[in-house]
Amino acid sequence: MEKNQVKKTLNIVLNVFLWLFVAFSVFVTVVAVSANANAKGVPTVGGKCYLYVLSDSMNAEKPTGVPENKPSGFSKGTMIISNYIATDDAAIDALEVGDIITYEWDFNRDGVISPGEYNTHRITSIKRNENGNLESVSTMGDNKEFSKGFSESFERSRIIAVYQGTKIAGLGSVLSFLNTRLGFGLCILLPLAAFFIYELILFIKAFLSVKNSGKKMITAADEELIRQRA
Numbered sequence: 001m002e003k004n005q006v007k008k009t010l011n012i013v014l015n016v017f018l019w020l021f022v023a024f025s026v027f028v029t030v031v032a033v034s035a036n037a038n039a040k041g042v043p044t045v046g047g048k049c050y051l052y053v054l055s056d057s058m059n060a061e062k063p064t065g066v067p068e069n070k071p072s073g074f075s076k077g078t079m080i081i082s083n084y085i086a087t088d089d090a091a092i093d094a095l096e097v098g099d100i101i102t103y104e105w106d107f108n109r110d111g112v113i114s115p116g117e118y119n120t121h122r123i124t125s126i127k128r129n130e131n132g133n134l135e136s137v138s139t140m141g142d143n144k145e146f147s148k149g150f151s152e153s154f155e156r157s158r159i160i161a162v163y164q165g166t167k168i169a170g171l172g173s174v175l176s177f178l179n180t181r182l183g184f185g186l187c188i189l190l191p192l193a194a195f196f197i198y199e200l201i202l203f204i205k206a207f208l209s210v211k212n213s214g215k216k217m218i219t220a221a222d223e224e225l226i227r228q229r230a
Contacts, residue, residue, distance in 0.1 A: 018195055025188050040086050040104065040160045041115040049082045049161040051102060051120065057141030058100070058120065066122070070098040071165035073122075073142040079171040080120065082161035092156050093134050099123045100163040101139065103154060118160055124151060 030045060043050045058073035074080055082102055085091035095101065105119040106112070121139035129135050136155045141147040 018198075021191065022195065025192055029188070038084070038086070040084075040118070042084070042102070042118065042160055044084045047084050049084050049102065051080050051082060051118075051161070053078045053080060053120070055146065057143050057146045058122070059146075060141075060143040063122070063142055066098040067096075070096075070122075071100055071163060073100070074167050075169065077170055079168045080163055081166040081168075082120075082163040084161050086160050089133075091162065092159055093132070095123060095126065095134060095137070095159075095162065097123050097126060101137070101159055102161040102163070103139070103152075104158040104160065105152060105154070113158075119152065120163065121147075121152065 038044050053074055053076055056076045059075040060073055062070070062072045083091070100120060100122050102118055102120040104113045105117060107117050107119075108114065119139075121141050123137050124140050125138045126134055127136045134156050136153060137159070138151050138153045140149075140151040
């Protein structure tokens with residue numbers, strides 16, 4: 001009896017782990033596909049951007065003079081969750097000095113913003129028109145050793161998202177790898193294929209178990225049991 005209880009517990013734990021993995025795989029897939037669903041080409045789900053930090057330009061103490069209610073920076077490899085505001089004029093006009101924003105930036109210096117060319121830095125100054133609407137901003141990374149005093153200036157049309165402080169350390173590196181063909185194939189597609197094969201085997205075993213029990217005909221109740229096990 002005790003042996004059966006241990007086996008049952010292990011099966012439950014295994015199934016919980018497998019379904020958590022499936023949920024994570026679905027999340028990664030949705031995030032990856034969502035990058036094609038908006039004009040800025042960034043992973044966005046439910047108005048939130050899921051962005052990967054690729055450098056340590058924001059890995060420093062909050063600069064002097066930045067208001068207490070503004071978020072601190074983050075390190076390379078972090079996943080930050082920001083509010084997508086590219087199409088929200090009111091949210092863009094509400095930006096303040098000290099906010100951390102993500103924006104399009106021509107890293108290749110070829111005059112064209114390619115997919116994935118975006119940066120995330122803190123606003124250091126804002127230019128507004130006579131009506132108080134934001135026209136352009138200047139930004140700089142918190143890490144002075146990294147930025148070496150270099151700032152970026154650009155118009156409002158390049159603004160993508162504003163960061164409010166939600167981040168998950170290390171997850172950015174993981175998701176960045178999973179978004180490559182090799183990472184997605186090894187860590188998502190292959191385990192998912194194994195998972196569904198495993199579930200198919202369980203279904204077949206449940207079907208044969210009921211079918212061969214006493215060599216009886218399968219009743220409607222038996223069929224319902226098979227469905228539940230599947």
